[in-house]
Amino acid sequence: MRWLLFCLFALTLPIMTAQETVPDGFEHWTGESLKQLDQTLHTEAGKNPHHIGTKRLADFANDTFMLSRREADGIVEWHETQADVFFVESGSATLVVGGTMVGGETIEPHEKRNGTIEGGIRRKLVAGDVIRIPPKVPHQILLDGSSGFTYFVVKVKGY
Secondary structure (H helix, E strand, O other), X not given: OHHHHHHXXXXXXXXHHOOOOOOXXXXXXXXXXXHHHHHHHHHHHHHOOOOEEEEEEEEOOOEEXXXXXEOOOOOOEEEOOEEEEEEEEEEEEEEEEOOEEEOOEEEEOOEEEOOEEEOOEEEEEEOOOEEEEOOOOXXXXXXXXXXXXXXXXXXXXXX
């Protein structure tokens, strides 16, 4: 009987002593945590003059992760060295993408904002949609009467 107990103890010892090791750079955002953060961003957007709430979730050498909520039309953006990938979480909006950015201002290196887009195309975005915007392509989100639009953003760096 002692031998059997010893064997059972010996088999469970590695389980009891092993510690879970998470790889460097691993991140996990649950659906529930993103819903809770969306509520915080809703409050933030109400106080922001551009009616946007954004939270940077992680920033790595090659990519950045953010959650954004818009409650009004966005401004025109252009990124020289980053691609944007949007995962639409809730709401709906129209994306204006492509064409030519007119009157944009350099707000920091490799980034332009404001102005208008001439000749872009329009795409309706709804929850569940995923889009990728290449570097050097102007884009703008228009709410078209929607009360809110939440999207998970991956910025891919290094182009």
